[in-house]
Amino acid sequence: MVNNRVTKNGASVATGSPKPLTLILWYGGAIYAQNSAGTWYRNGSPWTAIGTRDPRTNTAYGVLLDTSFGVKGDGKTNDRAALQAAIDGSVGQILMITGQSRIDMKGLDLRGKSHIRFAPGASIKLLxxxxxxxxxxxxxxxxxxxxxxxxxxxxxxxxxxxxxxxxxxxxxxxxxxxxxxxxxxxxxxxxxxxxxxxxxxxxxxxxxxxxxxxxxxxxxxxxxxxxxxxxxxxxxxxxxxxxxxxxxxxxxxxxxxxxxxxxxxxxxxxxxxxxxxxxxxxxxxxxxxxxxxxxxxxxxxxxxxxxxxxxxxxxxxxxxxxxxxxxxxxxxxxxxxxxxxxxxxxxxxxxxxxxxxxxxxxxx
Structure with missing residues (x-):
């Protein structure tokens, strides 16, 4: 990222953002960039402004999926670090626990205004x-x-x-x-x-x-x-x-x-x-x-x-x-x-x- 442009395949591409970019994200088969004002842009020809909603949210506004932070939820992987990152990265929004996660005994720390929701069938079990x-x-x-x-x-x-x-x-x-x-x-x-x-x-x-x-x-x-x-x-x-x-x-x-x-x-x-x-x-x-x-x-x-x-x-x-x-x-x-x-x-x-x-x- 340079100012309001991204580099793709060696070429500098304009995103159309009037503000400097602060974050670039690959998610769901697409590239997204967020600027300093909080607006997200989705790659394309041209790039498109999609508002301030994090593209990792599901269809309900303000709901972040744990999987977007790398949580596996497969019943065997130690998801503790990824779950903690999800908790830290979702303050003020709803974090949806979607799978059957395992964690080690170090445990998880919730933050002020954390909102954690477990989907039907989701769980956390100690290793x-x-x-x-x-x-x-x-x-x-x-x-x-x-x-x-x-x-x-x-x-x-x-x-x-x-x-x-x-x-x-x-x-x-x-x-x-x-x-x-x-x-x-x-x-x-x-x-x-x-x-x-x-x-x-x-x-x-x-x-x-x-x-x-x-x-x-x-x-x-x-x-x-x-x-x-x-x-x-x-x-x-x-x-x-x-x-x-x-x-x-x-x-x-x-x-x-x-x-x-x-x-x-x-x-x-x-x-x-x-x-x-x-x-x-x-x-x-x-x-x-x-x-x-x-x-x-x-x-x-x-x-x-x-x-x-x-x-x-x-x-x-x-x-x-x-x-x-x-x-x-x-x-x-x-x-x-x-x-x-x-x-x-x-x-x-x-x-x-x-x-x-x-x-x-x-x-x-």
Whole structure:
């Protein structure tokens, strides 16, 4: 490229661009050039201006295909580097995952305003590994991310290690204004989704998180873990066949330390099935600290089927002179065992948040 011209077969060819060219691209059997104003030109006699839409998009405006960044999606190639390039090159647009990609355990980092959509049948699965921990997709310290229809396979059967419990499909740390629609997370070494404060050292809370229709299957530790969040809506999650290491819960709300919050958490119509631990566990042994806190957790319509320890457990709040107020409620649960076996409430400082279960339905 020289100014507004390209060289083809040794000859300098005018593109008709009034601005200098900044990028030349071979895609789909044609040559394209983009100028400094963002306008694309397609080769021909003469070259033709085609507007500002990237020619690698599909027929829907602003949708970029992962294959245009070199992603193979053939079920065997390590696509991690190409997928990361696709993520980095699609910020502000929709990146469509189209095939059955494999990645190594280094995982993928989403950027602020990333919007990732999985086509029907598309997936990302880990290649064989030997590790106690991984994050397939990291949503760390970014704002405005959207993930749609993700299908993530943590390949627990391919892990050469037999220790650890920290392999996550989606790790959310310090993220804000995040929406995840209909994710499926299977066979993770740890959790399907992990949600906590920032890992950057700022310890910033994750805020305003919405996750709809999460389906976790066969994860070793939890279907989902919550360590800290301010503003969370979980709509109609299903956590099933969870087990392999403790706690083995469908959902575990368990802060690691006192620099955490549990604010404005709404869990609507969750289902836990065949978990080796509780269907839902709330365990607050490390939560109280010098800063006064207010907990607000609302669970409605929880259905549990055959989780081994119990359907619902609330335990281990020790204030030690600190102040934690608020409420933890479970309304209209459906549990398939007697109430005294379904609900475990123990080791709870009565000066802490109120805990209630209302209108439980016990079915055989």
């Amino acid at each position: 064989p590994y030997n590790a106690e921990a991984y994050q397939m997709i990291r949503v760390w310290d970014v704002d405005g991310v959207i993930i749609e229809n993700a299908y993530l396979d943590g390949s627990k059967e391919l892990n050469a290690s037999n220790t650890g419990e920290w392999g996550m499909a989606i790790s959310i740390n310090g993220a804000t204004n995040l929406t995840i629609e209909s994710p499926t997370t299977i066979n993770c070494w740890g959790d399907g989704i992990y949600l906590d404060n920032s890992c950057s050292g700022s310890n910033a809370y994750s805020k305003n998180i919405t996750i709809n229709n999460h389906h976790a299957i066969g994860c070793r530790r939890q279907g989902m873990s919550i360590g800290s969040v301010s503003g969370l809506v979980l709509n109609s999650p299903i956590w099933e066949n969870i087990g392999g290491t403790a706690p083995g819960a469908g959902l575990d709300i368990e802060p690691d330390n006192s620099a955490t919050v549990l604010e404005n958490i709404k869990i609507v119509n969750p289902t836990s099935k065949n978990c080796s631990g509780p269907g839902i566990q709330i365990w607050l042994s490390a939560f109280a600290g010098p800063t006064k806190k207010n907990v607000n957790i609302s669970i409605t319509g929880h259905t549990d089927v055959s989780s081994k320890v119990c359907a619902y457990s609330v335990q281990a709040l020790r204030l030690n002179g600190y102040v934690v107020t608020g409420s933890i409620t479970s309304a209209s649960p459906v549990w398939n065992r007697p109430l005294n076996q379904a609900y475990l409430y123990a080791d709870w400082d009565q000066a802490g948040p109120t805990v209630s279960v209302t209108n439980p339905k016990i079915v055989n």
